[in-house]
Amino acid sequence: MPRPLPPTELYAAERAVVLASCLLSCLGSSLLLCTHALWPELRTRPRQLLLYLSLADLLSALSYFYGVLQDFDRTSWDCVLQGALSTFSNTSSFFWTMAIALYLYLTIVRGSSTGAGLLCCFHAVSWGVPLCITVAAVALKKIGYDASNVSVGWCWVNLDAEDRVLWMLLTGKVWEILAYVTLPVLYILIKKHINRAHAALSEYRPILSRTPLQPRTSIADKKLILIPVIFIILRIWSTVRFILTLCNSPVVQNSVLVVLHGIGNTFQGGANCIMFVLCTRVVRARLLSSLCCCRYDDSGWPSPRSSSNRQCPDPAESENVPDPERTKPLLSST
Numbered sequence: 001m002p003r004p005l006p007p008t009e010l011y012a013a014e015r016a017v018v019l020a021s022c023l024l025s026c027l028g029s030s031l032l033l034c035t036h037a038l039w040p041e042l043r044t045r046p047r048q049l050l051l052y053l054s055l056a057d058l059l060s061a062l063s064y065f066y067g068v069l070q071d072f073d074r075t076s077w078d079c080v081l082q083g084a085l086s087t088f089s090n091t092s093s094f095f096w097t098m099a100i101a102l103y104l105y106l107t108i109v110r111g112s113s114t115g116a117g118l119l120c121c122f123h124a125v126s127w128g129v130p131l132c133i134t135v136a137a138v139a140l141k142k143i144g145y146d147a148s149n150v151s152v153g154w155c156w157v158n159l160d161a162e163d164r165v166l167w168m169l170l171t172g173k174v175w176e177i178l179a180y181v182t183l184p185v186l187y188i189l190i191k192k193h194i195n196r197a198h199a200a201l202s203e204y205r206p207i208l209s210r211t212p213l214q215p216r217t218s219i220a221d222k223k224l225i226l227i228p229v230i231f232i233i234l235r236i237w238s239t240v241r242f243i244l245t246l247c248n249s250p251v252v253q254n255s256v257l258v259v260l261h262g263i264g265n266t267f268q269g270g271a272n273c274i275m276f277v278l279c280t281r282v283v284r285a286r287l288l289s290s291l292c293c294c295r296y297d298d299s300g301w302p303s304p305r306s307s308s309n310r311q312c313p314d315p316a317e318s319e320n321v322p323d324p325e326r327t328k329p330l331l332s333s334t
Contacts, residue, residue, distance in 0.1 A: 001169075005147070005149055005245070005248060005250065005252065005253070006147070007073070007147035007148060007149070008147060008148040008149050008252065008253045008258065009148075009253075010071050010148055010152065010153050010258070011255070014152070014255060014258055014259050014262065015068055015069075015071065015153065017250060017259055017262065017263065018064075018068050018152050018153070018259065018262030018263065018266060019065060019068055019069065019299050021262060021263045021266040021267045021270070022061045022062075022064050022065035022068065022266045023061075023065070024267065024269075024270040025057060025058075025060075025061035025266050025268060025269035025326075026058060026061045026062060026065070026269065027268050027270070027273070028057075028269045028270035028272060028273025028274070028277075029054040029055075029057045029058035029061065029269035029270075029272070029273065030058065031273050031274055031277055031287075032050065032051070032269070032277060033051065033054055033055070033058070033275065035168060035277060035286070036050075036051045036054075036289065038286075038290070039286055041213045041287070042282065042283065045103065045107075045114065045119075046100065046103065046104065046121075046249055047276075049096065049099055049100045049103060049122065050100065050272070050276060052096050052122075052123075052126065053093060053096035053097060053100065053272065054094055054269060054272065055081075056089045056090075056092040057089070057093055057268050057269035057272065058124075058213040059085060059088075059089035059269070060086060060089035060090050060093055060265075060266070060269075061266055061268075061269055062085075063082050063085040063089060063154070064086055064154050064155075064266045066078075066082050067079075067082045067086065067151070067153050067155060067268075068152060068153040068154060068262070069081075070082070070153070071148075071153040072145055072153065072154070072155050073145070073313070074145050075144035075145040075155070075158060079143075079144060079145055079155040080138065080144060082145050082154060082155055083143040083144065083154065083155035083156050083157075084137070084138050084143055085135050086154055086155075086156070087130070087137065087143065087156065087171045087172065088130045088131060088133075088134040089130075090172055090265070091129070091130035091133060091134070091171065091172055091175055092126055092127060092130040093222065093268060094172075094176060094179050095125055095126035095129065095130065095175065096122075096126045096174040097179060097183065097231060098179055098180070098182050098183065099122045099125070099126055099179070101182065101183050101186040101187060101227075101228075102186065103118070103122075104186070104187075104190055105186045105189060105190055106118075107115040108190050108194065109189055109190055109193045133170055133171055134141060134171070137157075137167060137170070137171055138207075140160050141156055141158065141161075142158055142163075142167045143155065143156070143157065143158060143166070143170075144157075144158030144159070144160070144161075145158065145159055146158065146159050146256075147159050148240070149245045149252050149253070150168065150238075150241060150242055150245050152258055152259075152261055152262035152265070153262075153263075156168070156171070156172075157171060165246065168242065172237065176235055176238065176239060177239065179231065179235075180232055180235075180236075180239075182231075183227070183228035183231055183232075184228045187212025187225070187227055187228050187270040191225065204227055223275065223279070227274065227275065230271050230275070231268075233264075234263070234264040234265075234267060234268060234271060235264055235265075236264070237257060237260040237261040237264045238261050238264055239266055240257065240261075241258075241261050242259055244257075247300075259317060
């Protein structure tokens with residue numbers, strides 16, 4: 001392998017942007033955890049999986065925040081600790097993201113029954129595999145200072161490791177690339193199945209065409225498209241810099257790429273919060289009703305109160321994305 005590039009200098013403005021992204025991700029992940037704790041009736045299996053993803057994203061954002069704040073210039077004990085935590089949580093986030101997609105595919109498309117066994121399997125893989133990889137990397141002294149050419153101030157795979165490319169793949173990149181392929185395929189299959197199911201319902205039950213199902217279907221379809229798209233948009237910059245580092249290209253130190261990499265790696269928790277809290281009607285309505293006593297319109301946004309004794313509508317009646325466990329019979333092909 002050619003001689004590594006000189007360290008990438010991290011400017012104050014770049015650090016500020018990435019630190020802000022870390023904070024927003026922490027807030028977003030914390031909000032997701034709070035909604036799960038406050039409202040037991042919203043604890044469906046998909047949101048239970050989202051809870052574990054949020055835990056991984058929260059730990060990832062916190063470890064990245066410390067790394068960017070320190071802006072390490074050598075391998076130290078806290079560099080190794082931060083690198084180990086971020087490696088574990090970041091890899092775990094990839095696995096939980098794919099686990100959610102796989103769960104939705106199995107329940108909606110295959111119609112498979114998903115019990116405790118599948119959840120235990122998800123836990124074993126999504127926590128166990130990253131833990132084994134991280135423990136091995138630390139034990140073999142592969143975690144350390146990486147000159148910010150494949151990071152943004154934080155520590156990852158030690159620059160001095162002769163087999164650093166192999167460990168970069170094992171500690172993140174191979175799972176990241178696997179997610180690029182797996183997520184679009186699974187969500188496209190889910191979307192196609194839902195479209196076929198709605199087409200069949202429209203054919204055999206013409207009365208549905210006179211009911212306002214189209215807006216909800218449209219919103220659900222957009223979410224299914226946006227989930228893999230947002231993931232790829234956030235993560236692709238890390239992969240780009242990784243490839244540029246392998247090519248020994250000085251473009252890897254471009255400020256725009258550095259900032260995009262920093263935001264992409266740290267903002268996953270914030271993006272999930274936007275998708276599954278702020279853009280999910282039932283959760284948004286409950287969140288707003290807990291912040292201020294008011295009435296909400298059909299879209300889940302506050303509307304003027306007509307009287308003091310008016311109550312907020314039941315969020316269960318205004319959810320815009322059907323839960324697979326509740327709607328599996330509806331989505332089954334006839």
